[in-house]
Amino acid sequence: MRLSIRNTLLLLLFLVLLLAIGMNSIFGHLVARSEVNEVFDAELAVSAKLIKGLLNQTNITAELPAIAAALNETIASTQTDQPELTAYERTRLIQIWRRDGSELLFRSPGAPEYALAPMRKGFYHHEGKGGEWMVYVTDLPATNSWLMVGEYPQGRTEIIDELGQVFGVSGVIALILCTLMALTAIEYGLGPLRELGGMLRRRSLRNLQAVQLERMPKELEPVVGGLNQMFVRLSQGLERERRFVADAAHELRTPLAVLKLQTQHLQQMAGQTLSDELQQLEHSADRATRVVEQLLLLARLDENETAPDCSLQDLAELCRLTLAAMQWRADEAGCVLSFDAPAHLPAVCVNSTMLEIALVNLLENAFRYGPGQPVAVAVSLRGERLQLTVRDHGPGVAEAELGRLTERFYRAGVTSHGGAGLGLSIVGRVMEVQGGYVQVRNHTDGGLDVALCWPVDAPGRPAQPD
Incomplete structure (x- = not known):
């Protein structure tokens, strides 16, 4: 199946737009994911440093029971007063381990009894049967221990997914709008070609005037120029043919008429046998005269550029x-x-x-x-x-x-x-x-x-x- 120029251009532009918008959406999603992770990681690190600053000012061994009780009371009151924030409050996980890892000194509600991450500084991503979380580990030099602050990644995952959906929907909308604009541009660009096609379809052999387009794109100039030159040559050829037919018919009328008169004159002077032959010659002259008259009539009809009254x-x-x-x-x-x-x-x-x-x-x-x-x-x-x-x-x-x-x-x-x-x-x-x-x-x-x-x-x- 052969596609028209319009459909071919539209298909190619659609594929290019689809590729460009798809790549842009994927790239935007990756960038958004990286930025969201950086923001959440920075917030996690800030939270860990704040907790570290507070703990370094106290006697951790004596104060940990009081800190745990205070955290439990705060979480319980939040669940009662603002239950819609419960999920967000429980995203923070805190553990304090002795430096040699022999004892878990403290864990926040919801934190497991095993270590959230290896006992060395840095960010870690843990994924296992117990769940999935991001952890920031730092040391507490004053108490010779490790502080581990973690969070469940649901928050950042939800934001990344929502941004991905935004990129996807906006990409589809952009693809539709760009396709419509491309279709409009193609229709406008192919307007002169469509106009030229319509003019040629309406042309007849009696209309060989030069083609004039209202809007002439540079790419169509050689095509229109070639067509106009062809029309000129065709018009000149037809004109030569008409003149030849008309001139030949006019030139033949007189000698044929003279030939007929001479034949009739000879018939009156000759014998019966020669008279019969001359009569046959007269019939031939009559036939030639009819042909000439018909050629003249066709020439006159062909010369009429407009319909007769x-x-x-x-x-x-x-x-x-x-x-x-x-x-x-x-x-x-x-x-x-x-x-x-x-x-x-x-x-x-x-x-x-x-x-x-x-x-x-x-x-x-x-x-x-x-x-x-x-x-x-x-x-x-x-x-x-x-x-x-x-x-x-x-x-x-x-x-x-x-x-x-x-x-x-x-x-x-x-x-x-x-x-x-x-x-x-x-x-x-x-x-x-x-x-x-x-x-x-x-x-x-x-x-x-x-x-x-x-x-x-x-x-x-x-x-x-x-």
């Missing part, structure tokens, strides 16, 4: 007028024209001249490929579209070739009927500039069925084929 028209009435004008051609081809249209059809926005051009080309195709056969023309309403259908009774077209019939100079492999392969191209172009489309299919009972379709719900909006 359209107005609401009665499609059925326009068809009747065109069929009446083409009756002589139907008689010449031995075809019978029929027309069918229901009453009260909605008006459709069309250019009447272009409609006549399209219908004449369809009728000429029908006469050429189905001589002597009936040609049926019908107008009908199909849902939200109005449809003009021309059906001949000729041989039809292979299904694989139906989609190519509107290509220029494509004749579906049939060359014996004299067409140039431009009729349906003209019809397709006429419908394109009017916002309609062409459907070509073989009729179930034989022959080719060509339908011209226009939307009737929103005039001017391009119709979409089924």
Whole structure:
């Protein structure tokens, strides 16, 4: 699965932010843990030094019973008067041992009967079956003994855990906020690229103007510059093609007309055999003239950058007028024209001249490929579209070739009927500039069925084929 640039950038930024915020949270937690331990260790050392100062001023052997009794009474009164402080009061553990470790001279309530730590100066962390505590050991030179002051680490552990939770929650919030800000920044940064994509999607072959973006990032300058250069080259190439077609058609019209006149003049002067040959030559000149006229018409249609003037028209009435004008051609081809249209059809926005051009080309195709056969023309309403259908009774077209019939100079492999392969191209172009489309299919009972379709719900909006 390929990710878009937007999703790729967002994913990469999210991973970078996650890594950065995760590392920051872990580092902050470690620093907070170190600082909390330092603060509690300093407080433990201060407490030990205060107790040491007091004990060095007394006769420890004589006063210890009184000190123990006073501590027990203080703790008992605290538990009674302020029970919420009981847990905190019992975090301090005090022991006094003889220097050789032979006798425990004093222990505070809650302290075990064994030594809290080794009998040498410093901080110690004890963890065993009896519990876990931090101990600071110092000596009492006046009494030749060791003072051990310990505390349960629940207090510092709770603070460290709470700080860890704060770092975790703040990291998640920061990740969410940073992701939203990154998404906004990416959307803003990709705005010109999205604008460029929309402009290119809406472009047609008739709109090859230079691309101009409201905000042009430096990275897009070579892309937009290359596109504009390509549009210039494409526009110049199309213009050369149009000029060539128009110039060639104009240059050919006069010699073809002269050739036809000369052929007719020679027919009047020659014998029967030569007259037949000259008549065939005249037919060839007529065919070449039709090709030139069609090329001229395509050139004019291609030159129209804007849609032709359209107005609401009665499609059925326009068809009747065109069929009446083409009756002589139907008689010449031995075809019978029929027309069918229901009453009260909605008006459709069309250019009447272009409609006549399209219908004449369809009728000429029908006469050429189905001589002597009936040609049926019908107008009908199909849902939200109005449809003009021309059906001949000729041989039809292979299904694989139906989609190519509107290509220029494509004749579906049939060359014996004299067409140039431009009729349906003209019809397709006429419908394109009017916002309609062409459907070509073989009729179930034989022959080719060509339908011209226009939307009737929103005039001017391009119709979409089924």
